[in-house]
Amino acid sequence: MSDDVLVCGSVAFDTITVFEGHFKDHILADSIQSLSVSFFVPTMRKEYGGCAGNIAYNLRLLGGRPVPVGTVGADAADYIVYLQQLGIDTSLIRVLPDMYTPQCFITTDLDNNQIASFHPGAMTHSADNDLSGREAAWAIVAPDAKEGMFAHARRLHAQGTPFIFDLGQAMPLFSGDDLNEMLQLAQVLTANDYEASIIEQRTGRTIAQIADGLQAAVVTRGAEGATLYAGGAETHIEPTQVMKVVDPTGCGDAHRAGLLYGLTEKWSLVDACRLANVMGGFKIASRGPQNHRPSRAEISAAMKQNYGVALLD
Template sequence: MTNSVLVCGSMAFDTIAVFEGRFKEHILADRIHSLSVSFLVPSMRKEYGGCSGNIAYSMQLLGGKPVPVATVGEDAGEYLERLQGLGIDVSRIKTIPETFTAQCFITTDLDDNQITAFHPGAMAFAAQNDVTGATAAWAIVAPDAKEGMFAHAERLNKSGIPFIFDLGQAMPLFDRDDLERMLKMAQALTVNDYEASVVEQRTGRSIEDIARDLIAVVVTRGAEGATLYTEGKTTQIAPVRAAQVVDPTGCGDSQRGGLLYGLTCGWSWEDSCRLGNVMGALKIASRGPQNYAPSRAEIDAVLHATYGIHLPA
């Protein structure tokens, strides 16, 4: 069986600008009804992002075989070239004519407040990217357009390809019925601790109860590691000490990349979660979701030092 992974999710450009002041000094409460402000942003950077791209990047660092399944616009040439240059298979990325790739424009101030504008662009057409006929050991349905997430889940389910449901930033889009519908098709669920509490509240079911109907549920807890629910057992996955904490953006995606790579290697869920923790800790030490670049040997060293296991040869 192929050990590739279909990574269904968004691909996006993130433009981050820094205003060297404070929004509260320029946005006046008594004038909010006729707001017109302009911020000089001398510092700006553009990042490659989106859940599909970020997860694929993490897997590629480990030597995995990610296959991103995403929709992009006509402006995505540089992103596709980057992925190809890394050796990532882009055959399942669909370009939507006369659209832009999804883009997030974020302006932050000196108090770390943010003003964000998001343009979904080609992401709105995610359901058009049909994975029928694809083969893979695993897949993940990560945040994307809601219709696209369901379309991918239904096609994967029909094809018999096991997949992980990654709720993430799509959380506001899913009500109780949506969650239950997705969980009936998925083999596993990944959420952070806040998302887990929201899932419990919306479904009226505990994570332990949800896990009984799945192969596994993984709840990430940042600096506290993760909790794995599988085979009726609850296992705490110890955290990895990060060299430094710079930027959490994309840490969840990097964790998913490590988790999926472990599963394609035939590892247990526990060891796969450990590798996921390593990737998240390495990512958080760099700014942006795809700027960390440890060698496979460096990843292996952290994995062995923390958990006493090695990457496969």
């Protein structure tokens, strides 16, 4: 049995700029109907990102064997080399030479308000990236083009590969019927508390009721930790102690990686959720989605400090 983890989702670039002022001073309510503004942004950084890229990065930190499943353009050559240098199998990243890699352009002001634009690029063809026949212990279907998410989910279900369904930023694309179909294919659901409320509203079922048809459902609650729904029980997973809060970007992806590692290693669901919280805690103390670099020893120490277990030793 392979211990690979198929990580289906976006592989993208994040370009982040900072406006050293306040949007509210330039976007005026009485002129919003003819908006035309330009912001001087003296600082800029470009980050490797995308849900599949971020989850694979964090899973590799843990010593896992992630295999990202994504669709990129020719401009992603440096990203692919970077992943390979980390020891990540990039054989299921499909390159479309006549398209751009998905890209998010974010401008932040001094109040931490954000204006963002997303170009899907090659991601619109993610459904054509066929993972059929690739053995894996677990998989995750993370935010991507809707057609790609369904294609991956159906292929994973058909070949008997258990997977996590992570709705995330794809939430606006899924109706109640879409969600119910995806939940019939998946083994585990992950969502933050806002996403969970939308899922409940659109399906007409509570998360506890949804979890009855799954192996588990995990709802993250930011600084309050997470809630595990499994086996008819609801378990609160205490949050970790965080040294500092720098940037929440990618925290959900880090959390998913911890959960996936625990599932692959056949840990208890509670311990897998604890590791997920630890990984989110490391991520939030670093700017950007892939710039935190804790060692396995440091992750194990954090597990011991926060939960009294050191399963990575």
